[in-house]
Amino acid sequence: MNPMLPPGVSRPTPEDVRTAGQLWYAALGVGVVQLIASLIAQFGQRHELAQQMFDQVKDQQPGVTLAQVQVWTVIVFVLVAVFWLVLTGAAVAVVYQLGRGKNWARAVLTGFGLFLVLGAAGTLFGFGGKDGIAALVAGGAGIVQAVLAGGAVFLCYRSESEAFFRPPPQ
Secondary structure (H helix, E strand, O other), rough: OOOOOOOOOOOOOOOOHHHHHHHHHHHHHEEEEEEHHHHHHOOOHHHHHHHHHHHHHHOOOOOOOOOHHHHHHEEEEEEEHHHHHHHHHHHHHHHHHOOOOOOHHHHHHHHHHHHHHHHHHHHHHOOOOOOOOOHHHHHHHHHHHHHHHHHHHHHHHHHHHHHHOOOOOO
16 A cells, blocks of 8 residues: 555556557457457368377377277367366456556566567468468468567666556555
8 A cells, every 4th residue: 555645545546557458459469369260260171280180199098980080189179168268267357457456467467478579470481380370360460469468578678657557665
């Protein structure tokens, strides 16, 4: 609590931190678009993926059929989608804590932002590129997400923001 403010009143959130939170929420929304586009792109290749998995498994598990592996592939897609949506929900909670002035949230989101920027750099320079509209949308969404996250991280380290994340004097 800031001794200059009356009890029960918190210090105001700087505009940069508020904007950073909005950028993070937008980045997470774009991340959901990227997830959906990536899954659509991969789902279009599910038969090839299932065949590759079947070729790897058939020697160790001779009773496994290609149809079973195809079902497993679809289940994996669903599990990946659920996992990423849960992580997105957790990230929303961290962004909320960022707006409350929690320095640990700023540190977590800075690391996540760095991860997104490095991933977008790989997309931008064509590492691991796939064909198709869905893959193009996923790549574009990844780049937009990284730009939003990079801007949010930048705003969190400006001087007014720095003071907000420091503990108040006792």
